[in-house]
Each structure stands twice: as C-alpha cells, then as structure tokens.
Amino acid sequence: MAKENADTQAAGQPQAEAKASPVAEPKPTDAATPATPPAKDGAPTAASTSAAVDPNQPKKKKSAGVCPPRGKKLKKVVAANAKKAKDAGVLPLKAAVALLKTLKRSKFDETIEIHINTGIDPTQGDQMVRGAVPLPNGIGKSVRVAVFCQADKQAIAKAAGADVVGAADLVEKVQKEGFMDFDVAITTQDMMPQVARLGKVLGPRGLMPTPKAGTVIPANADIAAAVKEFKAGKVEYRSDKTAQIHAGVGKMSFDEPKLIENINVFVEAVRAAKPNGVKGNFIQGIVLSATMCPGIRVSM
Numbered sequence: 222m223a224k225e226n227a228d229t230q231a232a233g234q235p236q237a238e239a240k241a242s243p244v245a246e247p248k249p250t251d252a253a254t255p256a257t258p259p260a261k262d263g264a265p266t267a268a269s270t271s272a273a274v275d276p277n278q279p280k281k282k283k284s285a286g287v288c289p290p291r292g293k294k295l296k297k298v299v300a301a302n303a304k305k306a307k308d309a310g311v312l313p314l315k316a317a318v319a320l321l322k323t324l325k326r327s328k329f330d331e332t333i334e335i336h337i338n339t340g341i342d343p344t345q346g347d348q349m350v351r352g353a354v355p356l357p358n359g360i361g362k363s364v365r366v367a368v369f370c371q372a373d374k375q376a377i378a379k380a381a382g383a384d385v386v387g388a389a390d391l392v393e394k395v396q397k398e399g400f401m402d403f404d405v406a407i408t409t410q411d412m413m414p415q416v417a418r419l420g421k422v423l424g425p426r427g428l429m430p431t432p433k434a435g436t437v438i439p440a441n442a443d444i445a446a447a448v449k450e451f452k453a454g455k456v457e458y459r460s461d462k463t464a465q466i467h468a469g470v471g472k473m474s475f476d477e478p479k480l481i482e483n484i485n486v487f488v489e490a491v492r493a494a495k496p497n498g499v500k501g502n503f504i505q506g507i508v509l510s511a512t513m514c515p516g517i518r519v520s521m
Contacts, residue, residue, distance in 0.1 A: 334468070
C-alpha cells in the first residue's frame with residue numbers, strides 16, 4: 222500500500238528540469254598580443270599581407286604609357302607655351318610657323334603636324350577623304366617601302382629604292398610570320414588578289430594598298446616612279462571618324478620656307494579631294510603643332 226502511494230505521489234509531481242550543461246569560461250588572452258580583427262569581404266589581414274611581401278624582390282616597373290611626374294620647371298615651361306599659343310589666336314601661315322619654332326623645348330627633332338577639321342559627314346561612305354601627296358621637301362625621315370610584284374618587276378622596284386620586294390613569298394611571310402618591317406606597302410594590280418588576304422593584318426595599321434592612296438600600281442604604270450615618290454616623302458592622308466585629317470609635314474629642323482611650301486602643297490591637295498556631297502565650307506579649321514608643342518590655329 223505504501224508503495225502505491227509513493228508511485229501516485231511521484232506521478233502527480235511535475236518532471237524535474239534537466240540539469241544545464243556547464244558553460245566553458247573563456248580562456249584569458251595574452252595582453253601583449255592583441256587579437257587580429259577578422260577580414261571583411263575576404264580581404265587579406267594585415268598579418269597575411271605583411272607576410273606575403275618579400276622585401277628582397279625588386280619593385281615592379283611602371284606600366285607602359287604612364288608619364289613620369291613633371292617637375293616645377295617643366296610645368297612652368299608647358300604652361301607658358303600653352304599661354305603663348307592661346308594668346309596668339311588665329312595666325313597667318315608664316316607667322317604660325319615662326320611662333321611654332323619658338324615653342325621648341327625638347328632635344329630631339331620634333332615632327333611638325335597638321336590637323337584639318339573638315340565639314341564632311343563621317344557616317345557617309347561617299348564623303349570619306351583619302352589620298353596621297355608628294356611633299357616637295359620630304360618629311361625628314363627615311364621611309365621603308367615594301368613592294369608586292371611579280372619576278373619581272375622586282376629588280377626595277379629594288380633599283381628604285383624599295384626596302385622589301387616579293388610576290389607570294391612576301392604575302393606568306395606577312396601572313397604567317399607577322400613580318401611588318403615597313404612603313405608603306407605598294408602592290409601591282411595583278412598581285413592585288415593575293416595581297417587582299419592581308420586585309421586583317423595591314424588594314425588596322427593603315428598599310429593596306431588602295432588605288433586612292435596611289436599604292437596600287439596599274440599594269441601600264443611606272444612602279445619605279447611610285448617607289449621613288451614614297452621614298453622621297455609622299456604622305457598618305459585620310460579622314461577619321463571625327464571628320465579630321467592628321468599628317469606630318471616636316472621636321473622642326475626644316476627652314477621656314479620649306480615648311481611653308483610643304484604645308485601649302487598638302488592643304489591644296491586636301492582641298493582638291495573635296496567630295497561632291499559636301500555642302501558649305503569643306504575646310505573648317507587648320508591647326509599646326511609639333512610633337513611636344515601646343516597647337517596653333519592657322520588661317521589659310
């Protein structure tokens with residue numbers, strides 16, 4: 222009977238709560254060694270970064286095309302030249318050439334460049350301006366000429382001053398070996414079907430022969446005369462997608478009369494190449510500059 226009363230009393234009482242497991246107390250950290258904060262977004266911690274840097278390794282060189290910082294003296298010269306060109310405004314050709322020569326600040330022989338803003342619509346294919354003009358005083362540098370022609374004309378081209386001469390073998394050398402040691406590519410008309418395969422190679426570099434540029438020689442034309450013109454300083458030009466034409470017309474070391482003569486011949490050749498679809502002013506502005514000099518606006 223006593224056993225039954227004990228069982229009944231135990232059943233009527235609530236079940237005892239389970240004993241909580243003891244919580245482990247944090248271990249004391251070393252006060253002399255501060256904890257490293259966790260990295261955010263997978264960024265390396267200071268400890269891992271310092272461990273990865275090897276002081277014995279040489280410093281990385283600056284990437285190509287990054288100009289070194291200018292000194293105070295150079296900054297003053299550049300600012301003074303820019304102010305002279307701006308204050309001069311629009312000048313006649315003779316005065317512009319004279320001013321440009323006074324702005325020389327480099328030791329090497331700078332190239333004189335001409336920039337012509339045209340009134341063409343560059344989105345229209347029939348308004349593209351392209352051609353070549355032999356300058357009477359050259360451009361002041363040696364031009365490497367490659368000629369694609371058959372065997373019977375290779376000796377003539379070589380005697381006229383061509384640097385590289387060949388036929389199918391030269392086409393294969395350019396296509397497979399990436400040979401590009403030339404500044405102008407000339408081809409005879411009968412070689413054009415083979416040279417056309419080089420469009421993807423020569424086209425982006427502006428070296429693809431075209432009849433407008435005078436680099437495709439007809440069957441009855443004189444290939445020696447074409448080679449001599451380009452070796453002497455025949456300049457190719459073409460309008461870009463901003464409707465502008467850029468070309469080199471001489472060197473800073475040229476005498477002023479020679480520069481003026483070259484510029485006049487170039488501008489007249491561009492004027493003569495005006496497309497029929499252009500209305501209004503064809504040449505809207507001319508700027509002369511040099512490699513390291515600011516631009517000077519010219520009235521012609």
